[in-house]
Amino acid sequence: MYGTIREAKHSAQDRAYRNISQDDILAMLEGKWVLSAKPDWNEEHRDWRYLLSGQDIEGDPLSLKITVNGELLQILVITKF
Numbered sequence: 001m002y003g004t005i006r007e008a009k010h011s012a013q014d015r016a017y018r019n020i021s022q023d024d025i026l027a028m029l030e031g032k033w034v035l036s037a038k039p040d041w042n043e044e045h046r047d048w049r050y051l052l053s054g055q056d057i058e059g060d061p062l063s064l065k066i067t068v069n070g071e072l073l074q075i076l077v078i079t080k081f
Contacts, residue, residue, distance in 0.1 A: 003073030
């Protein structure tokens, strides 16, 4: 597994509303997931964004938009749905 998994402000604020826990995020990233779209370059933040689809801890569909910082060994969850 990667080092640290953090959530961006948007993702963290919507946690209760979307009923997606940190355990759901971990279950998806540690389980089977697929790349749902081509990676997308964000010029403002100068990073690649990836849309992943898999399942949460209960087996329900879960999608995460993430960015990866290989230097800091960090995954940042931008949004989840």
